[in-house]
Amino acid sequence: MKKIIFSLIALGLSAGAFAQTTLPSYKKRPSLGLNFFFKDVTTANLITQNSLGVVLSNKQWAKLGDMAPGVSLSYYNGITDKIDFVTTLGGSFTKFPFSTASGITPSTNNKFLLEATAGVNLKLLPDNYVVVPYAHIGIGASMYAGTYFAAYIPTGLGLQFNLGEETFLNAMFGYNNKVSATSINHFNYSIGVSSPLSDKKEPVIVTPPPPPAPVVVEADTDGDGIVDSKDKCPTVAGTAKYDGCPVPDTDGDGINDENDKCPTVKGLPEYNGCPVPDRDKDGINDVDDKCPDVPGVARYQGCPIPDRDKDGINDEEDKCPDVPGVRENQGCPMVKEEVVKKVNTSAKNIFFQTNSAKLLPKSFPALNAVVAILKEDAALKLDIEGHTDITGGDKINVPLSKNRAKSVYDYIVSQGIDASRLSSEGFASSQPIADNKTAAGRALNRRVVMKPKYY
Numbered sequence: 192m193k194k195i196i197f198s199l200i201a202l203g204l205s206a207g208a209f210a211q212t213t214l215p216s217y218k219k220r221p222s223l224g225l226n227f228f229f230k231d232v233t234t235a236n237l238i239t240q241n242s243l244g245v246v247l248s249n250k251q252w253a254k255l256g257d258m259a260p261g262v263s264l265s266y267y268n269g270i271t272d273k274i275d276f277v278t279t280l281g282g283s284f285t286k287f288p289f290s291t292a293s294g295i296t297p298s299t300n301n302k303f304l305l306e307a308t309a310g311v312n313l314k315l316l317p318d319n320y321v322v323v324p325y326a327h328i329g330i331g332a333s334m335y336a337g338t339y340f341a342a343y344i345p346t347g348l349g350l351q352f353n354l355g356e357e358t359f360l361n362a363m364f365g366y367n368n369k370v371s372a373t374s375i376n377h378f379n380y381s382i383g384v385s386s387p388l389s390d391k392k393e394p395v396i397v398t399p400p401p402p403p404a405p406v407v408v409e410a411d412t413d414g415d416g417i418v419d420s421k422d423k424c425p426t427v428a429g430t431a432k433y434d435g436c437p438v439p440d441t442d443g444d445g446i447n448d449e450n451d452k453c454p455t456v457k458g459l460p461e462y463n464g465c466p467v468p469d470r471d472k473d474g475i476n477d478v479d480d481k482c483p484d485v486p487g488v489a490r491y492q493g494c495p496i497p498d499r500d501k502d503g504i505n506d507e508e509d510k511c512p513d514v515p516g517v518r519e520n521q522g523c524p525m526v527k528e529e530v531v532k533k534v535n536t537s538a539k540n541i542f543f544q545t546n547s548a549k550l551l552p553k554s555f556p557a558l559n560a561v562v563a564i565l566k567e568d569a570a571l572k573l574d575i576e577g578h579t580d581i582t583g584g585d586k587i588n589v590p591l592s593k594n595r596a597k598s599v600y601d602y603i604v605s606q607g608i609d610a611s612r613l614s615s616e617g618f619a620s621s622q623p624i625a626d627n628k629t630a631a632g633r634a635l636n637r638r639v640v641m642k643p644k645y646y
Contacts, residue, residue, distance in 0.1 A: 219275050220268075220389075221387065222385045222388060223385060223386065223388055224264065224359075226263045228260070229255065230261060230283055230377060231380065232288055232375060234251070236376075237251050259284065262283075264280055272317040273317055276310075277327070277329070279308045279309075281305075286298050290372070293373050298336065302336040305334045306332070306333040308329050308330065308345050310329015312327050318359070324349070325350075325351060326349075327349060329345050340371075341371045342374060343371075344368040345368075348364055359384070361383050363379075363381050364380060365380070366378055412425045413426055413427055413435075417435040423435050442457045446458065450464065453465035453466065471485055473488070474489070475489055500513055501515065504518055504522040511570065511646055521646060523645035523646045524570075526571070526643045530571070537561045538639050541558065549598065550602060558606075559606070561641065566608070571612070571644075572643070572646070573603070573613050573641055574613075574616075574644065575640075577594070577616070579637055580634075581633075582633065588620055595617070596616060600613050
């Protein structure tokens, strides 16, 4: 057993030394992996007793419930871009079926099996590929129930999936070949994820120091008689008064400050450097202002916001811009009390077939009265609401209330009222006006409400 442990340590040290001497572009950095595996001793035993063909044809491959699950940690270090050193330490609880040659009675209870392996993954492609097939071979040792030690040779075939940032998903089908009398042949199916143990070091780029500045010979580039070292504008001819710069134009309007009556505000030559006047001070100059003596806004070309109905509420705030109204009703007129009363009376005389949205003919006189009111006042609009009692629940009442309100809506439209003047909505039993515990209360709650308005 000691020889096996020393062999594992020697293989790990030699792999680390080899990894330090070669630096391929895609060599795996030291990484740690977490794996989940299932140990299958049943299938391997059946294959030994019969053959692989017999096991497959009789569908005798072990089920998941017959396998022992386990967890392991793996350490990876690239030897080359296609060879990785791998060492694994794992554990599981299982009933280890010792061979008869070992002279050990197999356990009838699950006991802890500790396994350690060291080996190499021989990859078909380097790590920059998304999917990399590989073969695994190594040496392994195990300790069962803290008493029995065994040695075996782990082999396998696997797929490595690149998840990005040098993180990989590994799936492997393994076969452990027994070496010592206390070991057995068995399969090992594993899947796990590995990531580097440390961040990748970026190369340090050293910037060389700049070359020494050349000796500057006194010159007068713009030829204005002021040498460049004393000239604040060495490429533009200027005057000594302004340290070699031309006469300034502070506002950048093309008129120098000495001739500009408004040196800090852009203007025009015809106004001696001043801007076009704005008599009403509304920020729109008189040339572009259609109302130059009345403050206004740009979107109305300098004129105030219009008020078409002359009710003192401008059209942008007036929801009824063509009908004089009052501010407390957002620029719309207040609905007359007699109109509200007539509409409410009509609403109380709307009837439907039981559990249906179909209007009964006796509803038509009341609805025709509402149509007449709407035709008499073309600015008037109407909101139609459907309400129910709690009987039947929302699953029935929500669509019923909506459909009843829509039936009233459709009838009024059919009588020549523009649909844009109407709206309909159903509220089911959410807005009761009476107690739903009594028949009288439920009757009051089954209703249509019509609300005349101007916006």
